[in-house]
Amino acid sequence: MDPVFVYGTLKRGQVNHHWLRGAAFLGRRRLGGACLYDLGPYPMAVPGDGLIHGELFAVDGPGLLRLDGLEDVPLLYQRHRRPLADGTLAWTYLGQAPQVAGRALVPFADWGSTPVFLSEPIAHQDPPDGVGGG
Template sequence: MRIIVYGSLRRKQGNSHWMTNAQWLGDYQVEGYELYNLGHYPGVIPGEGKIEGEVYRIDAMTLGELDALRTKGGEYKRQLVPTPYGSAWMYIYQRSVAGRQHIPSGNWLDRVDHA
């Protein structure tokens, strides 16, 4: 199975250690979504933009660990999106983004951290 990650799970980001056993397949821009800075990690919601992501092949155990990290408390839900590498799971943010910083480029690396 495949997953597309767009924030703290990307290479050289704070939670990239969760992807240690994953096989990187390539980068991909997903259209129809907007990226928001939620603090230490991002959220993606359906919208007018595109987001920068990395597609990985993962096993069921890794997906289970990511589900435990991302879907607890209903913060995210998984949705299949098409990629050039085949359909991939992507985590969609389920809460309000009111007052959160929108990242127009769709690239988590372009965020502005507020210390």
């Protein structure tokens, strides 16, 4: 199984997530050294000085080849093995700067969701005795 970082229509709840059927979800992750652009129906990440948000999946060999077909490798995207912010090496699909010329960046570098930024962590307190439960 290969770790694959996805940041657009392959994420959970997005239109192409079914292409990852059978792949294990490994959690949300971040990829540095890339910027995420809005191409209308889908985003495209290209090398740059940003940090993008996405999801990590464990994909088998045939699944990886299916993703290559979906992503039109090597014409539209190229598959690269890149280190994620947590040090995990993962495959991801990147375009080239000329493909995103004149396009807007995806807000918060997170396609399909808006992250919440808090100035302080939320304090979780235990409920008083006899309150709450199963």
